[in-house]
Amino acid sequence: MAIQFGGLNLNEKENKSKPETVSEHIKCLIIGSGPAGYTAAIYAARANLKPVIIQGMQPGGQLTTTTEVENFPGYPQGVTGPVLMEDLKAQAERFGTEIRWGEVTSVDFSVSPKRIVVDESTVITADSVIISTGATAKYLGLEDEKKYSGSGVSACATCDGFFYRGLKVAVVGGGDTACEEASYLSGLAEKVYLIVRKDFLRASKAMQERVFRNPKIEVLFNHNTKSLYGDGLLEGANLIKNQGKPDEQEVKIEVQGFFLAIGHQPNSKVFADYIETDENGYIKTTHGTSKTNVKGVFAAGDIQDPVYKQAITAAGSGCMAALDAEKYLAELE
Numbered sequence: 001m002a003i004q005f006g007g008l009n010l011n012e013k014e015n016k017s018k019p020e021t022v023s024e025h026i027k028c029l030i031i032g033s034g035p036a037g038y039t040a041a042i043y044a045a046r047a048n049l050k051p052v053i054i055q056g057m058q059p060g061g062q063l064t065t066t067t068e069v070e071n072f073p074g075y076p077q078g079v080t081g082p083v084l085m086e087d088l089k090a091q092a093e094r095f096g097t098e099i100r101w102g103e104v105t106s107v108d109f110s111v112s113p114k115r116i117v118v119d120e121s122t123v124i125t126a127d128s129v130i131i132s133t134g135a136t137a138k139y140l141g142l143e144d145e146k147k148y149s150g151s152g153v154s155a156c157a158t159c160d161g162f163f164y165r166g167l168k169v170a171v172v173g174g175g176d177t178a179c180e181e182a183s184y185l186s187g188l189a190e191k192v193y194l195i196v197r198k199d200f201l202r203a204s205k206a207m208q209e210r211v212f213r214n215p216k217i218e219v220l221f222n223h224n225t226k227s228l229y230g231d232g233l234l235e236g237a238n239l240i241k242n243q244g245k246p247d248e249q250e251v252k253i254e255v256q257g258f259f260l261a262i263g264h265q266p267n268s269k270v271f272a273d274y275i276e277t278d279e280n281g282y283i284k285t286t287h288g289t290s291k292t293n294v295k296g297v298f299a300a301g302d303i304q305d306p307v308y309k310q311a312i313t314a315a316g317s318g319c320m321a322a323l324d325a326e327k328y329l330a331e332l333e
């Protein structure tokens with residue numbers, strides 16, 4: 001019996017212990033449901049490739065954890081990340097894209113058609129594959145981050161900021177994400193520390209100004225995090241100011257929330273046996289195309305973009321991947 005992923009309820013999914021040998025053949029499989037995946041789906045569906053999207057662990061991708069998006073063309077008043085993703089999803093579905101729950105747990109790209117296993121149980125074969133799995137938040141690597149995970153430590157201010165209303169929080173990082181999260185949290189928390197390891201912010205000028213103008217945000221330049229403390233729940237962080245310099249000193253801040261905003265790791269591990277990546281795990285594509293080193297496998301969005309990483313560039317590369325897949329399939333036939 002072919003198990004349809006979209007109709008699979010969670011209990012059924014959890015109870016499934018034995019690997020299935022169910023096979024289903026798809027013309028164009030899209031892995032990941034951010035702006036790149038949905039845009040690829042819109043184009044592929046309109047080209048009658050009958051695309052199927054496997055949504056992945058975070059349906060809608062990173063933008064579902066973003067507040068206001070002011071720079072996506074077509075929304076002159078701005079739009080929230082979740083609404084933008086719902087709009088993209090609806091547009092993909094309008095042309096017949098099938099969107100399914102699930103995570104790709106292994107692949108075999110040495111065969112043709114490609115073999116893809118979803119949730120370690122459902123086997124799909126596909127003539128063409130578009131990888132748009134995006135990237136995941138990075139952590140500092142401190143033991144304490146694990147210890148206080150869910151009880152003070154988070155990598156998503158929009159997901160968890162609500163729990164820190166009226167409390168003190170810290171955000172780590174000096175890029176656009178950190179500034180955006182600090183600004184967002186300032187609307188909820190009593191005070192926000194922005195912990196920046198250098199003596200400048202990497203964020204855009206507009207974002208920097210927003211932070212500097214905000215009386216609730218205190219920017220701690222030249223600070224690194226040494227450890228976190230608290231009895232059960234997070235109570236504070238031990239920082240080092242001017243680390244490695246003659247005037248190095250320890251600084252203690254009292255915070256109940258500690259938010260990481262130090263960049264992202266591309267989600268390419270599951271493809272690593274077949275797909276070439278750079279030293280940081282970003283998938284390599286042939287210049288000016290979405291083609292990977294494997295024929296019939298294309299990459300779009302943050303998974304192949306260490307430079308621009310914008311929703312609109314991800315969407316553009318999703319379009320490219322669908323057009324490349326369409327051409328590949330036409331030649332195959």
Ligand code: NDP
Nearest residue numbers: 140173174175176177178180197198202261262263308309
């Ligand atoms: P970035 O890579 O731009 O910034 C990461 C920040 O984290 C840097 O300040 C970096 O410091 C710091 N950092 C990295 N590792 C550590 C560490 N171990 N300890 C302490 N600090 C650390 O990532 P972002 O997520 O901010 O942004 C990614 C991309 O997305 C960018 O191109 C950005 O412009 C874009 N973006 C755009 C938005 C918008 O337009 N609305 C919103 C959010 C992101 P250092 O500078 O020292 O390397």
